[in-house]
Amino acid sequence: MIAASMRRRLLLSTLIAFVLQVVPLPVWVAAARPPFAVLVVLFWSLIAPRIGGVGLGFAVGLALDVYRGVVFGQHALALGFVAYVAIRQHLIIRNKPMFEQTVFVALLLLACEAITWAIDGFTGNTTGGWLRWLPVLTGPLLWPLTASWQAAENRARR
């Protein structure tokens, strides 16, 4: 079935993104590492909101919380929020030109980082310097690369 194969691709791509997100890298590369996990959640929320949904964001976020050992629910809340906004707007956004999509993605990445930043602050953890926001800049640079993938998924759905 179309949905089944799409679900497989979703799981596989999410797993790959998670590994890219947590694999150890040299310090300076790691600081600029694009937020792969958020990007993949955004991608599937825009392309197939009925398969992943808010739950996908929540699950990926919770996995990140566990892996990093931060307070439970921090990334889960942020990614759930991002997925929700993307799902609400998916019909509009996925038909927009790539530039507008990228701006939308950048805004959501910013929101996501802002939520984790605020929770870090509320829970009394260090909130970090400006380097923390670097992934918000590097993430949207990757988004135009998903154009052909988006096209392929859209073809598969029709």
Place this chain on the structure above:
Amino acid sequence: MNNPATSRNILQRGTPAGLRFFGYALLALALMWIDQRSGWLNSTRFALQAIAYPLQMALASPANAWQWTRETFEQRATLQQQNAALRARIRELELLALRRADLERENRELRDLRLAAADVAERWLTARVIAEEINLLRQRYTVDRGAMHGVFKGQAVISGGGLVGQALRVGPWSSEIILIADPEHAVPVQIARTGQRTLALGTGRAGELNLPLLPLQTDIREGDLLVTSGLGGIFPAGYPVATVRSVRRDGGSPLAQVQATSVARLDRDRVVAFLWFRVTHPAAPAAASSAAESRVMP
């Protein structure tokens, strides 16, 4: 296509996304609240850490494999050079050991203390670093030893060079170590030359520490060695922590601005050691275990 999973039928959507998000958000907030307020989730964390362990091992393996390959194929000349250096080092250490034995005997005689012959460290357990997180917010290692090997929370961790940090979260087979350079970590130190005590705080930059609590007139210079003071109940006294890298005295501030570099190479260590110390030894930290929680700043 009337595919239920991808259908764009506006009318039959199941639970609206907004309601779902509301539910998940409540769940996330509840989790955060419980996690912050009580220890209920600690056992969950323990179990989840066990699940994450193979993944961490797998993700660290390319780096380990690369290291192994590099070490295996090192040039003969390099090896000879290393060999020579190591021989020289062994001679040096043997001399030091001789001197130390002498000092120990003298010490024993002087203090007439039955326990002085034994070192403060009673037992070691070496551990391999299987994952590291080195960034401005967190400086942590994950190592391949956990509760099953007897590691406990707040246990002091050293490496060949000096103090590394302490066990923060202990899983069954792995544990997370907070490094002394972590911005949330503070270690009670003593300037070896003068004996003045203070705190060394982590900065979030690999191997860099900050001593923000020293008055302007403090006798401290570049190159001074900082050792653990043994206060605070976590670290035994006398272990090298850092060397002072720069001292700035601004008229505008009543405090000297002192930066130090850790003795242990915090971004390069592959092997560290957990420490058990004799509680009765004079150099053992005072009031062990009770202050374990308070050392990591909230």
